[in-house]
């Protein structure tokens with residue numbers, strides 16, 4: 520097949536399909552399927568330009584074949600069963616056996632040919648979010664191309680023109696297909712040293728996604744607009760999300776794409792990072808500043824870089840606290856401070872499984888063994904070396920170890936805090952409160968005439984602030 524077949528102008532997709540079905544169908548790259556939700560080791564390139572491959576959290580990189588200097592990939596859009604966390608499988612749509620689909624990794628300047636076979640019950644397309652490409656390859660069904668009918672294979676072909684981090688997803692019945700999990704990552708490595716892309720020892724990527732799966736069922740509700748109940752990274756919820764394991768002193772990059780319907784402030788403990796890239800490309804050095812949280816808006820990618828120079832198990836999570844929980848009812852009244860004594864025993868005579876939620880906060884939820892429906896995750900879960908972690912959803916850890924081998928991404932287990940470096944229970948006598956004297960000392964000599972006056976007396980406001988509320992009619996006319 521000659522390249523010009525693919526760039527023949529208006530009849531582009533028709534030509535591509537005809538060519539493929541008549542000539543090349545028999546010679547399509549064998550589709551590679553993945554049966555596990557594990558974090559696959561980096562796929563070190565055996566053909567083409569070398570690069571330092573990424574590791575996709577609880578996912579994998581799609582192998583390619585080199586066909587006369589074209590990297591050929593084969594994506595199969597199909598229904599899949601995805602383990603969200605041990606104990607819960609969801610019926611999703613995805614690519615090549617999993618949701619999200621495999622990461623596609625190429626090098627700036629590569630000519631890429633992607634065969635997309637549609638095994639879904641409805642038509643689809645793929646849009647290559649963020650890429651520079653011919654308009655007819657942009658994948659918006661009805662606008663740039665005909666939809667890919669059920670059972671057919673279409674071809675996308677373009678040159679990966681700029682290095683960066685991109686995403687792919689359908690642009691056909693988009694709300695349904697993305698709510699069902701159809702999405703994937705794309706990384707284009709620079710072809711040579713790039714002034715704005717630093718070399719790193721560890722390079723991770725994952726997508727933020729969300730589902731609305733009723734407790735006890737397996738298929739997401741696709742008409743949900745905002746009220747999702749499963750907040751996931753690469754269609755996994757904690758404790759199903761693998762840790763990001765690095766070696767002390769590694770320069771680390773994490774690429775995070777948001778294909779949910781809300782923003783996620785992603786927060787790393789123990790280190791500062793810079794946002795080194797967006798979907799638009801690497802950020803100039805002058806635009807970078809240290810952060811410990813970066814907000815990732817809908818449809819955005821943020822690439823963060825940091826030096827892993829503190830050993831330990833560092834929490835890494837979305838800072839919206841309801842996104843680090845698994846499904847729960849939000850219509851439960853707050854019961855903190857309500858005394859249930861005596862009530863539970865009475866109710867348990869009638870309903871043996873009855874448990875009180877939230878009388879002393881919600882922490883009991885991390886421990887209790889309340890019966891839950893099959894195919895449902897506990898709301899707050901995951902057990903660490905010191906007990907329940909009380910997290911679900913968008914939570915994992917960055918594990919930094921000095922004895923982690925270069926290139927080894929395996930989980931080193933829990934961190935052992937050196938003696939004397941961990942918070943501990945105070946068991947001695949409580950010392951005399953030093954507060955009064957020290958606070959007096961800070962006042963003495965500073966405020967004339969106040970020596971010896973208790974702080975509380977100084978701080979007592981003598982003026983009452985009066986707020987004039989707008990009365991009826993005051994907001995008319997603006």
Ligand SMILES: [Cu+2]
Nearest residue numbers: 783837839842
């Ligand atoms: Cu979030």
